[in-house]
Amino acid sequence: MVGCVAPKPFASSADLDPKDERFVELADGVYALTAEGDPNVGAIEGEDFLVCIEARATPKAARRWLGLLREHTDKPVRHLVLTHYHAVRTLGASAFDAAEVITHDTTRALIAERGREDWLSEYGRMPRLFEEPAGIPGLTWPTVTFSDRLTIPLGGDRGEVELRFCGRGHTAGDIVVWLPHQRILFAGDLVESQAALYTGDAFHDEWATSTLDRVAALGAEQLVGGRGAPARDRTEVDAAIAQSRHFLDELRRTVGTAHVSGGTVKDAFESARAALAPRYGRWPIFEHCLPFNVQRYWDECDGVAWPRIWTADRDREVWAALQ
Numbered sequence: 001m002v003g004c005v006a007p008k009p010f011a012s013s014a015d016l017d018p019k020d021e022r023f024v025e026l027a028d029g030v031y032a033l034t035a036e037g038d039p040n041v042g043a044i045e046g047e048d049f050l051v052c053i054e055a056r057a058t059p060k061a062a063r064r065w066l067g068l069l070r071e072h073t074d075k076p077v078r079h080l081v082l083t084h085y086h087a088v089r090t091l092g093a094s095a096f097d098a099a100e101v102i103t104h105d106t107t108r109a110l111i112a113e114r115g116r117e118d119w120l121s122e123y124g125r126m127p128r129l130f131e132e133p134a135g136i137p138g139l140t141w142p143t144v145t146f147s148d149r150l151t152i153p154l155g156g157d158r159g160e161v162e163l164r165f166c167g168r169g170h171t172a173g174d175i176v177v178w179l180p181h182q183r184i185l186f187a188g189d190l191v192e193s194q195a196a197l198y199t200g201d202a203f204h205d206e207w208a209t210s211t212l213d214r215v216a217a218l219g220a221e222q223l224v225g226g227r228g229a230p231a232r233d234r235t236e237v238d239a240a241i242a243q244s245r246h247f248l249d250e251l252r253r254t255v256g257t258a259h260v261s262g263g264t265v266k267d268a269f270e271s272a273r274a275a276l277a278p279r280y281g282r283w284p285i286f287e288h289c290l291p292f293n294v295q296r297y298w299d300e301c302d303g304v305a306w307p308r309i310w311t312a313d314r315d316r317e318v319w320a321a322l323q
Contacts, residue, residue, distance in 0.1 A: 008323050011125035011288045023068050024230055027182045032224045033065050037195050037284025039088050040224055041065050042186050047155025049078035053177050053186050055093040060132040062092030083188030084171045085110040087122040088129050093140040103142040104165055106173030114309045115139045121310045166214035169207030189226030193240040195284045197247050200292035201307045208248035216241050250275045255294055259301040269294045269322040291322040
């Protein structure tokens with residue numbers, strides 16, 4: 001009698017164990033919170049205000065981060081910077097009571113185009129991150145957007161924060177948060193440090209080349225990626241960028257080869273997994289992300305330039321087809 005293999009749980013739906021959160025002070029008044037591969041958040045002290053980076057998935061989750069931050073500073077949040085539109089980064093924004101919510105121009109357009117669908121998609125994929133989802137008041141809308149660069153003076157001798165668009169990558173509207181005085185970079189999901197990349201809404205060829213080139217050219221000496229522990233020196237920063245580029249290159253190589261040789265998207269998935277799993281398979285969200293990553297690059301090889309919208313139904317269709 002041949003036994004049956006249980007189906008793999010959908011995305012991160014079975015990942016229900018709490019993660020250990022780690023508060024890190026990167027420099028005087030520059031903070032990050034990491035949590036074993038969950039989305040990272042950050043904060044920067046100005047002279048009499050805070051710049052917060054990312055909002056978490058719900059107001060309750062955001063309030064827990066703010067509680068830790070309040071052990072170090074009681075300054076009000078003036079600016080909340082969202083590096084891109086994904087729900088787990090944005091839907092907790094109401095907890096910050098920020099005077100300004102800042103994104104790239106394209107991120108605002110993406111929220112309008114697909115924000116509701118992304119909310120339902122990510123809730124289904126990563127339910128643990130959505131603590132008290134009923135507390136989400138609705139989609140998060142920016143109050144300030146920009147196209148290339150926006151500078152926030154921090155006051156006194158604290159220097160300034162530069163918000164930069166380095167090119168399309170993880171989404172069409174990713175921005176990074178750069179502290180030139182401290183040489184600290186919050187890279188959003190353009191760079192991951194010992195965590196797998198999610199590329200389901202990506203522009204792979206641009207990301208792997210010109211976008212990461214611009215990120216690297218900043219010369220950061222510390223880097224907080226979208227997930228994973230901060231890179232605390234130049235060697236670790238270079239390694240995080242190189243790892244992210246290698247992941248993209250291998251995904252492009254394997255899926256592109258399957259596509260040009262007349263294979264199927266299932267063939268591409270199996271080839272990509274064989275190439276990537278030995279190095280990245282034990283890293284956070286690798287198994288979760290890979291089907292969506294492969295499907296998006298396959299679409300690009302098919303000439304689908306603008307990412308198709310992920311819905312809760314489409315998520316499960318792709319997952320079932322490729323697992």
